[in-house]
Amino acid sequence: MKKKIKIALLGFGTVGKGIYYSLKNHPKRISKTIGFEIEVVSIVVKHLEKHQDFEDNKLITTDFETVIQNPEIDIVLEAIVGKEPAFSYLSQSIKAGKHIITANKEMFAHHGEELLELSQKHDVNIGFEATTAGGIPVINTIGKLFQFNEIKKITAILNGTSNYILTQMRVQKLPFNIALKQAQELGYAEADPTNDIEGYDSFYKLMILGQLIYGKQPDWSSVNREGIVNITAKEIEDYNLEDKRIKHIASLELQDNTLTASVKPVVISSEHPLYSIEGVENAVVIEGDVVGQITLSGPGAGAFPTASAMLEDLCLILQSERSTTSSPILAKAIL
Ligand SMILES: NC(=O)c1ccc[n+]([C@@H]2O[C@H](COP(=O)([O-])OP(=O)(O)OC[C@H]3O[C@@H](n4cnc5c(N)ncnc54)[C@H](OP(=O)(O)O)[C@@H]3O)[C@@H](O)[C@H]2O)c1
Structure with a gap:
């Protein structure tokens, strides 16, 4: 060349x-x-x-x-x-x-x-x-550095906008629509935020990970995709009092040769590696059969x-x- x-x-x-x-x-x-x-x-x-x-x-x-x-x-x-x-x-x-x-x-x-x-x-x-x-080098990490390990499971926060909204709802005690408006004013959310808040953006990323890791995507119609629009500030506050957080989590797992995937709000406790991922940050937890659990985190957009x-x-x-x-x-x- x-x-x-x-x-x-x-x-x-x-x-x-x-x-x-x-x-x-x-x-x-x-x-x-x-x-x-x-x-x-x-x-x-x-x-x-x-x-x-x-x-x-x-x-x-x-x-x-x-x-x-x-x-x-x-x-x-x-x-x-x-x-x-x-x-x-x-x-x-x-x-x-x-x-x-x-x-x-x-x-x-x-x-x-x-x-x-x-x-x-x-x-x-x-x-x-x-x-x-x-900006998180997840594709090349998996593609290059997971040759020997078999990846059993991926659990991830893949959309910074919805993570920002959930964080603001908890920290500032804001209702969903005000937190969304704030995200739009800061340029984190589009004028039409459907892809982010309904989970399509995370879904697409999860399907790409499935293709990379397993050479195939899960059957799209079998994936439970739920957004964050129905989560209330009261629910978030109640869980917060128990030291728990609602996170919008994308997960992909191979069990008995079947690939299952979901994108949905999940309540997690403080021991979970995604508990402390706040604001527009993204994170991906990779579970390899030899190495165990690795978490990559960083700026998911921008x-x-x-x-x-x-x-x-x-x-x-x-x-x-x-x-x-x-x-x-x-x-x-x-x-
Ligand atoms: N923004 C992020 O943080 C981020 C992060 C990861 C991945 N991505 C992905 O990166 C891509 C771009 O995102 P963005 O945020 O940069 O979008 P954006 O700011 O809306 O820019 C989109 C660009 O695409 C051009 N464009 C649209 N339709 C076109 C067409 N038919 N022919 C030629 N050019 C066309 C637009 O042209 P005009 O300027 O002339 O309108 C504009 O320059 C998207 O697929 C997004 O999912 C974005």
């Missing part, structure tokens, strides 16, 4: 800007450690007019064809919302021989398997660390934590290009 790597960004919102400015703020970091210079050569958006004041607005386009038609673009980093056009854009990128990195959990939960198969066929890599638990996950994927792809043998992490990720 050549010394200068050209990349395209699909989406230039919270995450896309996080990637762009991380690269801009640390221009020599990748060339120093891995030996490749990185240049962003194209940024695909939906609304050109929103980006007129951007300092490098000559890079902005609404025409994805220009990415596909440009053989110099080696890697496509995608941070668009929703299944389409993200899936089509990434399929086309793979077919054009480009590596892809995505943060888009909804798209990847639906189409990850197809993209992984396609990437094998076209001999390119896929990074999807940012789809699950934002411009820079998510960009961090995507840029670490970028480094892994570049390392695998450099070493000619493919990276063990990404090889495992290609199921």
Whole structure:
């Protein structure tokens, strides 16, 4: 591979800007450690007019064809919302021989398997660390560092918005709708918060973990998905008096060859590893049959934590290009 790597960004919102400015703020970091210079050569958006004041607005386009038609673009980093056009854009990128990195959990939960198969066929890599638990390196930890262990169970807080709301309801004694409004004012919740508060966001992430760990997702219709909208401040307060907390927990377990999963509010006591995960933090408890229980925690969302996950994927792809043998992490990720 050549010394200068050209990349395209699909989406230039919270995450896309996080990637762009991380690269801009640390221009020599990748060339120093891995030996490749990185240049962003194209940024695909939906609304050109929103980006007129951007300092490098000559890079902005609404025409994805220009990415596909440009053989110099080696890697496509995608941070668009929703299944389409993200899936089509990434399929086309793979077919054009480009590596892809995505943060888009909804798209990847639906189409990850197809993209992984396609990437094998076209001999390119896929990074999807940012789809699950934002800045916490859970995908690569499981993919690379859990080769010998069998993972028996995952228990996790995968949505920072709902965890923030539950925390505020307990600490500030707020009703659900006021805590939600606060989350929206702080930019933690979308104007339409359905995906977060009804558990769809956690569900998608859990399905991606299922695919990674067990090579298959649980049957979606068998997953009990409950949101947090019916939890009252009084319930939270009553449990709090008993030193218990309600957490919105995603869990995945393999028992007798059957994969079971749920996303729902669970009452936990102070010994539980997720008890102290507060505010917008995420955490993933991994139970390996040899190692026992490990908890990874950290920022589950936000411009820079998510960009961090995507840029670490970028480094892994570049390392695998450099070493000619493919990276063990990404090889495992290609199921
Ligand atoms: N925000 C986080 O903390 C976070 C964390 C982990 C994963 N993610 C995932 O990352 C993705 C991006 O999230 P975000 O928060 O950055 O979203 P966002 O701020 O809403 O930005 C979305 C970007 O996608 C562009 N876009 C939308 N439809 C498009 C289309 N048809 N063609 C080209 N571009 C299109 C938008 O273009 P315009 O700017 O022109 O409207 C915008 O730049 C989502 O899949 C999300 O689930 C986000």
